[in-house]
Amino acid sequence: MTWGKVGAASAVLAGAALSGAWAPGAGMRDVEAAANSFVVCAGRVITSSWRGEWDIADGIIVVRDGRIEAVGSADDVDVPLGLPVYHYPDATVMPGMVAACSNVVGQRSGDESIGAGYSALDAFNVYGDYRGILAGGVTTVHIDPGWYRLVSGQGAVVKLGGEPGSRVLQSPSDMTFNLGPRAYLPPDIVEEVYPSSGAEPIEPGVPQRPDSRIGQYLALREALDSSVIGTGEFNVHLRDLSAWWQAGGTARVQVNDAADIAGAIQFFSSNLMGSPVSRSRSNSNGVKPYLVGCREIGDVLDLVSDANMGFVYTLPSPLGQPGGNLGNNPEARDADITVLSGLFEAADEGRVSLSTGSGASPSGLRLAAATALRAGLTERQIVNAITSVPARQLGLGGRVGTIAPGADADFVVLSGAPLSIETHVLKTFVNGVEAYSIDQDDEWGEALVVRAGTIWLGPNNWLHDGAVLIEDGKIVSVGQRVPTPPNARVIDAGPDAFVTPGLIDAYGHLGLAGDQSAIPPNLPLERLVGYPDVSAGRVARSGVTTVLTGPYRFDNNGSRIAAIKTWGGSREARVVNGTAAIAFDVRGGNPRSLANRIKQRLEAGKKYVEKWKKYEEELKEWEKKKAEGKLEGDAKPKTEEIVEETAKEDPITGRWSMRIFGGPMPNEEEGEIALKLTGSSIEGRVTEPYVPIEHKIIGTLDGTHITGTIEVDTGGMGTPTWEAELQGEDFMSGTAGIEGLATVNFEATRTSKEAVEFKVSKRKRRTTGKDGRPLPPKVDESLEPIRALLNKQIPALVAVSSADEIDALLKLISEYELGVVLLGAEGARDRTDLLKEKQVGVVLPTRVLRQDDWEWYHQGDDLSRRGIPVAFQSNAEDGARTLPEMALYAVSRGMSPESALAAFSVDAARMFKLDDRIGSIAPGREGDLVIFSGYPFEAQTVVERVIVGGKEIQP
Numbered sequence: 001m002t003w004g005k006v007g008a009a010s011a012v013l014a015g016a017a018l019s020g021a022w023a024p025g026a027g028m029r030d031v032e033a034a035a036n037s038f039v040v041c042a043g044r045v046i047t048s049s050w051r052g053e054w055d056i057a058d059g060i061i062v063v064r065d066g067r068i069e070a071v072g073s074a075d076d077v078d079v080p081l082g083l084p085v086y087h088y089p090d091a092t093v094m095p096g097m098v099a100a101c102s103n104v105v106g107q108r109s110g111d112e113s114i115g116a117g118y119s120a121l122d123a124f125n126v127y128g129d130y131r132g133i134l135a136g137g138v139t140t141v142h143i144d145p146g147w148y149r150l151v152s153g154q155g156a157v158v159k160l161g162g163e164p165g166s167r168v169l170q171s172p173s174d175m176t177f178n179l180g181p182r183a184y185l186p187p188d189i190v191e192e193v194y195p196s197s198g199a200e201p202i203e204p205g206v207p208q209r210p211d212s213r214i215g216q217y218l219a220l221r222e223a224l225d226s227s228v229i230g231t232g233e234f235n236v237h238l239r240d241l242s243a244w245w246q247a248g249g250t251a252r253v254q255v256n257d258a259a260d261i262a263g264a265i266q267f268f269s270s271n272l273m274g275s276p277v278s279r280s281r282s283n284s285n286g287v288k289p290y291l292v293g294c295r296e297i298g299d300v301l302d303l304v305s306d307a308n309m310g311f312v313y314t315l316p317s318p319l320g321q322p323g324g325n326l327g328n329n330p331e332a333r334d335a336d337i338t339v340l341s342g343l344f345e346a347a348d349e350g351r352v353s354l355s356t357g358s359g360a361s362p363s364g365l366r367l368a369a370a371t372a373l374r375a376g377l378t379e380r381q382i383v384n385a386i387t388s389v390p391a392r393q394l395g396l397g398g399r400v401g402t403i404a405p406g407a408d409a410d411f412v413v414l415s416g417a418p419l420s421i422e423t424h425v426l427k428t429f430v431n432g433v434e435a436y437s438i439d440q441d442d443e444w445g446e447a448l449v450v451r452a453g454t455i456w457l458g459p460n461n462w463l464h465d466g467a468v469l470i471e472d473g474k475i476v477s478v479g480q481r482v483p484t485p486p487n488a489r490v491i492d493a494g495p496d497a498f499v500t501p502g503l504i505d506a507y508g509h510l511g512l513a514g515d516q517s518a519i520p521p522n523l524p525l526e527r528l529v530g531y532p533d534v535s536a537g538r539v540a541r542s543g544v545t546t547v548l549t550g551p552y553r554f555d556n557n558g559s560r561i562a563a564i565k566t567w568g569g570s571r572e573a574r575v576v577n578g579t580a581a582i583a584f585d586v587r588g589g590n591p592r593s594l595a596n597r598i599k600q601r602l603e604a605g606k607k608y609v610e611k612w613k614k615y616e617e618e619l620k621e622w623e624k625k626k627a628e629g630k631l632e633g634d635a636k637p638k639t640e641e642i643v644e645e646t647a648k649e650d651p652i653t654g655r656w657s658m659r660i661f662g663g664p665m666p667n668e669e670e671g672e673i674a675l676k677l678t679g680s681s682i683e684g685r686v687t688e689p690y691v692p693i694e695h696k697i698i699g700t701l702d703g704t705h706i707t708g709t710i711e712v713d714t715g716g717m718g719t720p721t722w723e724a725e726l727q728g729e730d731f732m733s734g735t736a737g738i739e740g741l742a743t744v745n746f747e748a749t750r751t752s753k754e755a756v757e758f759k760v761s762k763r764k765r766r767t768t769g770k771d772g773r774p775l776p777p778k779v780d781e782s783l784e785p786i787r788a789l790l791n792k793q794i795p796a797l798v799a800v801s802s803a804d805e806i807d808a809l810l811k812l813i814s815e816y817e818l819g820v821v822l823l824g825a826e827g828a829r830d831r832t833d834l835l836k837e838k839q840v841g842v843v844l845p846t847r848v849l850r851q852d853d854w855e856w857y858h859q860g861d862d863l864s865r866r867g868i869p870v871a872f873q874s875n876a877e878d879g880a881r882t883l884p885e886m887a888l889y890a891v892s893r894g895m896s897p898e899s900a901l902a903a904f905s906v907d908a909a910r911m912f913k914l915d916d917r918i919g920s921i922a923p924g925r926e927g928d929l930v931i932f933s934g935y936p937f938e939a940q941t942v943v944e945r946v947i948v949g950g951k952e953i954q955p
Contacts, residue, residue, distance in 0.1 A: 036066040036409065036432030038084045046094040046418065047071060047403040048388040050350075054380060061093065063409040066432035071403050090491050091426060094383060094418055096139025096410035098401045099362035100312040100390040101292055101355040104130070104160075107146025108153055113186040113208040114223045116241035118153030120145045121171040130160035134436035136363030137412035137425045140169065140391070140400045144176045147254050147358055150183045150210060150219055151241065152176045155252055157394045159410070161430030173394055174250035175241070177220070179260040185211050213259060217267055244287075250395065251289040254358075258299035264291055265300070265307045290393050292355075298339030304346040310393045311347060313340060314357040315368040340375035349381050353390040370419040379419055415449075415490040422449075422484035438487040447471045447488035448950050450929060453495035457921055458906060459898040468499065470927035470950040473573075478921055491945065491952070493931045500901060500936060501921050502545025502928030502948065504908040505880040506843045506871035507797070507823060509552055510539060510564065513877070516552040516694060518559065518711075522781035525549055525562040526578035529571045535878035540566035540953050542881040543930040543943045546576060546918050547874075548908075553711055554585045554799070556681035556698050557601055560785050561797055563914055565928075567948040576926070577794075580912045581821065582785040585799040588719040589700070590707045591808035597700045598796075598809075600680055602816055605786030611777040612787065618774040631772060651726060652677035652701060654753035655687070662745040663737065673748070677701065682708060697722070706732070724748075794913060795819035797843070803827035810838055821911045823873070826850070829859065832866045841869040841911035844903075848890045860890050864899040871908035888937050897937040 045059030053072070060077045062070040070077045105123035108115065120143040133141070139160060145153030154172035161167075188205025209219035227242035253264045268289035290310035291297075297304065297311065304311070316323070316335040326332040344352055354369045356362050369386045373379075391401030400408055409432035416423035428436040448470045455466040455478065469477040469488070477483055484490065493499065511528045519525070532540065539547065550561040561581035568574035584598050625631050653676050661668040675684035675697070682699035685691075699708025699722065710720040724734025730750035737743035788794045796813070800806050800822055810831075813820045822828060822842045828835060829852075835842070844860050851857070863870050872887060874880035887900045909919025918926050927950035934941040946953045 037064045038086060038432070039063070039079055040086050040088065040093060040411075042088040042091050042093040042413070044092040045071065045403065046092065046383060048095045048384055049402050049404045050388065052404065059093070061403060061409075061411070063429075063432045066409050068403055068405055068407045068409055070405060088413055088426075090415075090489060092414040092416060092418055092423075093403070093411055094137075094414065095387040095401050095403050095407075096412055096428065096430065097137050097362075097365050097386045098353075098390040098394070098396075099138050099141040099355055099365050099386075100353050100393060101314055101358050102141040102143060102362045103359055104133070104141050104158075104362075105143045107148060110149075111187045111189060112237060113149055113183070113210070113219065114151045114237050114241065115145070115149050115153050116151050116175060116227075116244065117236040117239070118145045119156070119172065120153060120176075121156040121158075121168065124156065124158055124168075126158075126164040126167045128160075131436050133160055133361060133363045134428045134430070135425055135438075136361075136365060137414070137428055138362045138365055139410040139412075139428060139430050139435070140394075140396070141362055142173065142252075142390075142394055144252065144254070144358070146176075147178050148182045149186060150178060150216055151223065151237070152178055154240065154244075157396060159400075159430055161428070161435030162433065163431075166431065169396055169400070170394070172244070172249070174252040175244045176252045176254065179216055179253060179255040179264055180257050183210060183216060213263070217263065220267070248287055251287045252292060253289055254292045256293040256295040258296035261291065261294060261297050262300045262303055264289075265303045265309070269307050269309055293357075294343075295335050296333060297343055298336060301339075301342045301346045304343065307347075310351045310353070310389075311343065312353050312355050312390065312393065313343065314355050315371065316357075337371055338375045340372050340377055344377060344381060349384060350389060350392070352385060353393055354382065354385040355390065366418065366425075367421060370421060373419060379417075383418055415484070415488060416492060423490070424484065424486040424488065426487075426489075446473070446950060447485040448927065448947065448952075449482060449484050449488045449490045450493065450499060450931070450947070451491065452493040452497035452499045452931065454498045454935075455921060456498065456500045456901060459902050465495075466499075468921060468929065470929075470947070473927050473949040473951075475921060475923055475925045475927050477923060491931070493944065496934055497944070498932045498935050498941075499921070500543075500930050500932065501905040501919055502926070502930055502946070503543045503883065503904045504871065504919060505539075505544050505547040505874050505883060506821075506908045506911070507561075507873035507875060508547045508549060508880050509875070509877045510536060510547045510549050510566065510880065511877070512549070512551065518553040518555040518696065519551040520555045520782065521558045521560055521582065521785050523560070524578050524781075525551075525560055526564070526571070526575045529562075529564055529574050531569070532567050532574070536566045537953070538878045539880045540948060541943070541946055541955070543884055543932075543946055544880045545928040545930070545946065545948050546914075547880060548580060548797075548912060550581075550583050550797070553696070554583045556597065556683060556700070557678070557782065558582045558584050558598075558785065561912075563912065563918075565948055567946075567951075567953050569951075573949055576914060576917055577912075579785050579788055579794060580914060581794050581797040582789050583797040583799070583823070586805050586809060587799050587801045587824075588709045588721050590723075591802070591805045593700050593702050593705070593707045595808040595812045596702060597680060598798075599812055601786055602790070602812075602818075604679075605783050605790050608777075608780060608783040609787050609790050615774055615776050622773055650677050650753070651729070652682055654750045656732075656748040657751045658746050658748035660736075660744050660746045664742050665744055672751075673697065682706065706734070710736070722746075789818055790816065792817075792819060795821050795911065797821045797823055799823040801826050803830040806831050806834075810834060810840070814838065819913065821871075826859070828868070829857070829862055832863065832868060835863075835868050836866065841871065841907065843871045843873045843911075846873060846875050848886060849893060858890070858893055858895065860900070860903065861893070861895040864896060864903070869907040869911060870899075870903045871911060872903055884936070884943070888939075891937040897935070900937060 040061040042059055045056040047054055056073055060074060105120050108118040110118060124143055142155055142157050144155040153176055155174045155176050156171035157169045157173045159167045186208045188207050190205040191203060193200045193202055210216035223241060224245055227238040251268055253268060255261050255264050292312040294311055294313045356365050356368050365386055369382050372382050387401040391397050400410055403411055410430050412425055413427040414423050415426055426438050427434055449467055451467045455463040457463055466480050467482045468475060469482040545566055547564050547566060548561050549564045551559050560579050561583050562578050563576035563580040565574040656673050658673060659668055659670045671686060672688040673684050674687050675682055680701045682701060684697035695712040697710050699706050704726040706724045708722050720738050722736035724732045726732050733747045735743050735745055789796055796818060798809055798820060800809060801824060806827055820840055822840060824845050825842045828842050842863055849856050849858055860870050872883050874883055887904060891897045891900050906919040909915040918928060929947040930943060931945040932941050933944050
């Protein structure tokens with residue numbers, strides 16, 4: 001089932017719930033609804049009803065006070081107000097199963113061949129815990145006194161859940177007869193005398209029938225005559241047999257051999273029972289027989305069609321262990337389930353039910369019944385044979401074994417089709433109360449199985465008719481058949497469904513809430529992550545399950561990029577990698593100077609990494625000595641001398657008065673800027689006159705030469721750049737402008753500064769603990785992402801535009817042997833061989849097509865054809881929700897659809913070294929899936945369902 005298919009039912013229920021919540025003066029009867037009053041909305045409801053619909057798609061069941069009040073589709077059922085609603089969109093709900101044969105109670109232990117006075121109910125514990133059977137979906141069972149005496153006693157029908165006082169449905173329900181070798185040769189009846197004496201001799205035992213096949217019918221006839229006519233002595237068994245006979249009760253005849261089946265049909269359906277005298281005193285309707293067992297009924301099918309009785313075929317069981325030995329007797333026969341096709345043909349299906357054998361637990365009834373598919377029976381025939389048919393045979397038709405108005409609210413929630421061996425019982429309700437839930441079993445974690453017509457495992461690697469198992473948020477198994485744990489929720493998306501990994505936005509700003517400031521590298525973005533908000537929900541429901549979140553503008557020293565899930569119940573569940581990349585922007589300036597700025601950060605990072613490597617080596621050596629017992633007993637803490645040195649003089653920091661002249665300016669302008677130097681990086685703002693738009697002056701000092709950009713929205717005209725030369729202390733001159741549009745000259749004089757002569761200071765720091773254990777270096781959050789980059793744990797994401805910038809960057813990256821991902825990279829088409837050689841990926845610009853030399857250029861198509869991995873970006877917060885449509889357009893303009901899917905998943909994950917967690921459907925990966933109605937890049941295809949971390953995002 002899909003959410004689209006249960007939309008009508010959900011809408012009705014939601015409307016009812018809202019109406020009930022706001023209805024003026026809603027009645028207390030509705031508000032204070034009993035615990036066993038509620039509404040169920042399920043993907044499929046099987047009613048097993050003999051009247052009305054048998055199978056309802058997207059069905060609704062209304063339960064009131066433990067009984068079914070209404071059942072039908074959303075169009076047919078008026079949902080009451082104020083009742084809780086349970087949604088099972090992928091589940092099948094069917095009636096609680098009725099086991100016409102069970103081992104819930106043991107056999108009675110008396111020696112009497114005619115033991116009509118024994119009652120199976122006496123052995124039933126109404127307070128018992130039967131969850132082991134309820135876990136199989138069986139809610140009602142027949143209990144009998146046993147299979148080893150001619151008349152073993154009175155049976156009963158009971159429920160296995162509910163209040164103790166309501167569990168007995170019918171007692172006695174029938175009189176149990178056993179025909180066949182197990183009833184032969186009962187022991188003699190010996191009346192023992194206590195105390196024995198010469199005056200009271202012990203009489204010899206009284207023999208009992210039967211001792212042969214023909215003798216069992218003679219014994220039955222004599223017993224019936226004696227019970228009705230009387231023997232002169234009180235006998236409780238004859239008394240109860242007489243009462244049953246005269247009331248025209250139900251005869252439960254347990255029989256397996258073909259000859260005994262034929263004899264039973266003739267004996268119990270004719271006037272052979274009893275003498276003329278006893279028959280004259282019976283109920284005018286006669287007894288109502290049904291046969292149980294029927295293993296060899298295939299040999300006597302010619303007698304079945306005319307027999308006015310029901311049949312309970314006990315299925316071969318148990319299934320969970322080997323069967324018994326048949327030996328060398330050629331007459332010995334094993335059960336042959338294929339006889340069921342003839343039995344159902346000879347007797348109308350309303351007279352045949354299925355059950356497990358008397359020695360087997362009825363918990364396996366559904367699976368055992370499913371094997372009847374081998375006989376060619378239909379799902380409807382089999383389901384009826386374990387629900388409504390046995391209920392009618394046991395005299396409880398209309399009350400149990402069906403989901404119909406007025407019936408008891410006994411039903412089962414299944415994870416899939418009722419006869420699939422991979423389906424499991426999720427919940428069992430008895431009298432409208434949950435009697436069993438798979439959630440009660442602590443053995444199982446969370447599990448989800450997704451089945452679909454096609455599962456995308458990679459470019460041109462499709463798994464047809466496949467399934468995925470997700471446990472505790474991770475993919476465990478992928479294949480055409482996967483394990484189905486008992487607690488698993490099963491989504492059967494259908495043969496047309498197409499499943500892909502969760503889609504990846506390779507650069508976006510989800511969670512920044514409009515903050516467009518440049519975030520320095522010491523601030524982890526993962527701290528912004530909490531419970532998903534409305535924006536995250538929009539993105540998640542589009543199929544984008546992971547966003548590489550970064551600031552709108554990168555800090556000169558780099559900014560962190562975090563891989564964040566779009567959905568999840570906690571920060572831990574949503575953060576894939578808090579630092580998935582370190583980002584720089586080298587666009588618009590002197591490529592050599594900009595590359596050198598990154599190099600300075602890398603050199604600082606190298607020193608930082610060396611400190612950590614030294615610490616790790618020392619720690620390893622210390623642990624080795626400790627394990628070998630070679631540590632010095634009086635080890636004292638060691639110290640090292642720390643030399644701190646900062647810049648002697650800052651030629652940039654302060655306020656600068658400047659004048660702008662030349663170029664297109666008709667008049668000279670004056671103003672003031674504030675600049676700050678950090679290392680070689682410059683950052684500033686215009687302070688006078690007031691500038692009403694967000695802007696930022698950034699630059700890099702290289703000796704006395706300065707290059708930089710002005711980050712400001714120019715309406716698409718380009719990024720302003722500036723270049724200057726320090727002409728002496730506190731004075732600079734240079735140019736600024738937008739390339740190809742306008743350039744102006746400027747001069748600036750520093751009017752104030754905080755010039756500080758920093759002295760070299762020395763201090764000591766402990767390098768070991770009291771036990772000599774090495775102490776780690778101080779963590780520098782601003783260098784931590786550089787450390788991860790140099791250790792090849794993450795790539796650098798670098799925004800570039802021209803081919804020259806790409807050249808300068810790749811030269812630097814090659815020097816340090818680092819991973820890099822290009823952002824934008826409009827000039828990549830001129831360096832494809834180099835990019836392929838260096839295995840560099842490209843995050844494509846946000847525009848699919850752009851004009852280059854007056855021609856339309858499709859960068860995604862061009863680069864992917866040349867073997868360069870690409871990825872899509874939104875460069876927005878919740879704008880990522882439209883990325884699937886953008887990819888659809890890219891495909892429509894020539895890009896390979898398989899390359900587009902890879903760009904959305906596995907290629908994006910590999911670029912950021914996340915492919916061991918996301919981007920593909922394989923064991924060990926995160927349980928992030930998107931279920932499409934068809935191939936993703938077809939106009940009619942829609943996202944039907946999204947799963948993040950093994951949990952479905954609700955619509």
